[in-house]
Amino acid sequence: MREIKAALITEKVKQLFLKISYEIGDDVLCGLRAGKDKEISPIGKAILEEIIANDTLAAKEGMAVCQDTGMAVVFAEVGQEVHITEGDFQQAINQGVREAYAEGYLRKSVVSDPLFDRKNTQDNTPAVIYTDIVPGDSVKLAVTAKGFGSENMSRLKMLTPADGQQGVLDFIVETVSLAGPNPCPPVVVGVCVGGTMDKAAQLAKKATMRRLGSLNPDARYQALEEKALEQINASGIGPGGLGGLTTALAVHIDWYPTHIAGLPVAVNICCHAVRHGTVEI
Amino acid sequence: MRKGEDTMAEAKRIQTPLTKEKVAGLTAGDRVLISGTIYTGRDAAHKRLVALLEEGKELPLDLRDQIIYYVGPAPAPPGKAIGSAGPTSSYRMDRYAPLLIEKGLTGMIGKGLRGPAVIEAMKAHQAVYFAATGGAAVVIAQSIISQEIIAYEDLGTEAIHRLEVKDFPVIVAIDSHGNNLYETGRKEYQNKK
């Protein structure tokens, strides 16, 4: 049994949210630069340049890449040999979020009751936390700060098995097309095919957190990722939605086993401000 | 001619207040640098403004020839005038915007699509819709010199702020004739490589 103090988890969560809020990953910057080089729309090119300048400046100045510093989402893999001491695991994570958003001058964007009160919780908690118990004696955390301009443009559909590949492809492309300029293109598209309704949504979120441009190991899914990206970038939506070739930087498709009667597909859209990171304790 | 080619070369500079004459000189696709005073407002503040108007009461600000920027800034770090301050999605203000335009509002800054009722009001009363780049929040914050809350302090980031700006970068997305770059730009680059 390995003991891990709750306070250590809080500290790691805090550091991670501070880092991702200020620093856009190399993978995303690389994708933005490649998009800029290929962009033929002058306005589109200028917008990509503005975004790259923004991301560079944010890291330099220690300012949030975007004012919507998102809702905190945490995927935790807790080794079954780990004993968490001196505190509660979920509270430790929320405390890390609370400290990062307070000390990092990040915007608090979470309201408690969503329908009647809509009262800001003032500390950006609670986080959305998924916990898996896995073999081993470490805790792995994968986190994302998810902006809602793009979250609001996400969709899920329970397709039938007969809808097949074409059905999945059409639904992905249609979702990005309907979203148009609203999710701050260029976007990163996270997709999960299969599972149950909830599982598909959860893994679609996780797919947005894959390293940009990483491919599904299965060649058939890879082909689907490429086809979806190509069709999305033929939509003309472009950077900022004002026309151009760079509508999406990547499409990441993952899957989960499903029921004989079903073919759920969830499409989680993330803006170019893809903020995600991992830590192992 | 490819849209934007000439306009990207040179930005138009605009000083507030944004009179209807100035609005008439703006065309979808124009790059514009705004200087002067603008106001912030998003969902909650719009709801209150429209409720006041419906009750026939006075607004906390005179909307004539003014610009509202749809933004909920991040808190200002020490030594900065404002935190990151990029645009939020405009469609959520669509329900309120036509009435504000009727009351004299001439400019809106946000990101993303607008509904037909907003565009009709813009055409009827000569107003313009500017797009700021979503997620370019630090670059935009650099053009904001100062901020001051003028109403609804209890709304926190959603309170109405008066901003003094210098060369605030935007693009005319929809002009007062209803020309819409979101539509024409998208069509122009559809199926291009």
Ligand code: SF4
């Ligand atoms: S969608 Fe993303 S880039 Fe756009 S405002 Fe929201 S968090 Fe920022």
